[in-house]
Amino acid sequence: MKKSVLKEYARLIVRSGMNVQPGQEVLIRAGLDQPEFVKLVVEEAYKAKAKEVRVEFSYAPLGKVHVRYQSVKTLGTVKEWEKARQQHYVDVVPCTLFLDSEDPDASKGLNAAKLAKARRLSYPILKPYRDQLENKQQWCIAAVPGEAWAKKVFPGLSKGQAIEKLWQAVLDASRVEGDAVKAWERHDQDLMDRCAYLNSLGIASLHYTADNGTDLTVGMIPQAQFCGGGENNKLGVFFNPNIPTEECFISPMRGQAEGVVYATKPLSYQGQMIENFSFRFESGKVVEVHAEKGEELLKTMLSLDDGAGYLGECALVPQSSPIAKSGLLFYNTLFDENAACHLALGAGFADTIQDFQNKTLEECRAMGVNDSMIHTDFMIGCDTMDIDAATWDGKTVPIFRGGEWAF
Secondary structure, eight states, X not given: OOHHHHHHXXXXXXXXXXXXXXXXXXXXXXXXXXXXXXXXXXXXXXXXTOSXXXXXXXXXXXXXXXXXXXXXXXXXXXXXXXXXXXXXXXXXXXXXEEEEOOOTTTTTTOOHHHHHHXXXXXXXXXXXXXXXXXXXXXXXXXXXXXXXXXXXXXXXXXXXXXXXXXXXXXXXXXXXXXXXXXXXXXXXXXXXXXXXXXXHHOEEEEEEEOTTSOEEEEEEOTTBOOEESOEEOTTSOEEOSBSSOOOEEEOEEEEEEEEEEEOSSOEEETTEEXXXXXXXXXXXXXXXXXXXXXXXXXXXXXXXXXXXXXXXXXXXXXXXXXXXXXXXXXXXXXXXXXXXXXXXXXXXXXXXXXXXXXXXXXXXXXXXXXXXXXXXXXXXXXXXXXEEEEETTSOEEEEEETTEEOO
């Protein structure tokens, strides 16, 4: 891939994704697959006048080894130096970039139950720090091709060909052509216009149906609104949390979901694949789960905490989105969720509440935004999906027909 194109992608991530402000600290979490691209991002962040850029590299197979050999107590212990680091992040509010390149099968065979026990120990200690940063940070999730990921998507190609092909797919999905920053300004406006129409309807609930058996009704929070593209944090800085993105999303009312929903794409969760699965909801919570592959992993995920079985997000994406039209299955949620309508189990987004800047996190959760240690998206969209909105004034308005916007 041409270095000039990669530089433009790095510029997009820094300027439109994180939107680094002069004097800010920047934290980059990345795998070991593309160190040269990480270097480009670091340089671009300094050009944006970042005060300091810190990179934390990770290696998924090493994490698997730690889970195998460490005790649950050791895995779940939060050291004093880690508490100090988390407090530093609360104090300085750094921009954070998650640069994903992970092998979708990296953690195959990992003891998920053991890791879940450890997370239950550490989460209550780490949660107060994360809550203090909620809606204050600029953060962004983007991706670069790793060798194993590229071979998963393009198994018939050589390593070099697969990486080049995946690079092109990532860049196309991220609108990196010409002036990418300008392209994203136009894209953000299009998503915001669509959200404005949805918000004008006064939606009380969404009813999803499809020929695969999906028949699900999800209730909305009266004060919630659809969001899409970039957003402003509580400090008034505009940023794009996902590159790419094609969704209009909202956080539904905790406890208001009834029916059955079937996933239409595989889910890569903690480096393991879950395939052909479904959930049945009663009073908002998952009460039944089935999967041809990964069912026990799904059940472990749902048992992590009380909020894991409730919905935190409803996202609308047409089947004609550029990522869907590519025909690729990325085995990566960042991309696959932007090829189809999806839901998320776990934590909701407080910033979908109107005037969230002047509300506390606790107030937003009291209105119905779900709280959990997880936020796991799974894809439900297909070309037979219809979605109807019931409005607060008693009307029924078509939102999707045959997997496409109905307006």
